[in-house]
Amino acid sequence: MRCVIDTNVIFSALHKSNAEREYYLFHPDYEYFSCELLWLEIERYEKKLRQHSRRTVEDFDAIHAQLRTTIRIVEDHTISLASIMAAYRLCYAIDLDDAPFVALALDLEIPLWTGDETLRRSLMKRGFTKFFNDLLP
Numbered sequence: 001m002r003c004v005i006d007t008n009v010i011f012s013a014l015h016k017s018n019a020e021r022e023y024y025l026f027h028p029d030y031e032y033f034s035c036e037l038l039w040l041e042i043e044r045y046e047k048k049l050r051q052h053s054r055r056t057v058e059d060f061d062a063i064h065a066q067l068r069t070t071i072r073i074v075e076d077h078t079i080s081l082a083s084i085m086a087a088y089r090l091c092y093a094i095d096l097d098d099a100p101f102v103a104l105a106l107d108l109e110i111p112l113w114t115g116d117e118t119l120r121r122s123l124m125k126r127g128f129t130k131f132f133n134d135l136l137p
Helices: 007-015 019-026 037-052 057-070 081-091 096-108 117-125
Strands: 002-005 031-035 071-074
Touching (some): 002 096, 007 019, 007 057, 031 037, 037 057, 037 071, 037 096, 081 096, 081 117
Parallel strands (some): 031 071
């Protein structure tokens, strides 16, 4: 199964261990995509993430490295203008920082994995209903 993964899922993975989340993140049957903003946001907040993480330094570094090899980054300029516009319409009243992830999910026609319940509920109200979270057993 393929899906777009957003930053808050990665923040959570770096913050503390969760066997179920890690099972899906690193299972070979799952393929993850994200936009360029993902690693920019992780780098921007890395110091704070490390300070508040419940992981050891070694574990944090290992998970971080593994995530970088697991997630395929799609260059923003390859996402269609139609998907970008649709995503901005969906996200305008929520958080425009989420629009690139939604745009990529729309463009690739695959679900979005987000841990942001406010985003999820708001997108569902606007008709976006393809969430990875809903497809998990």
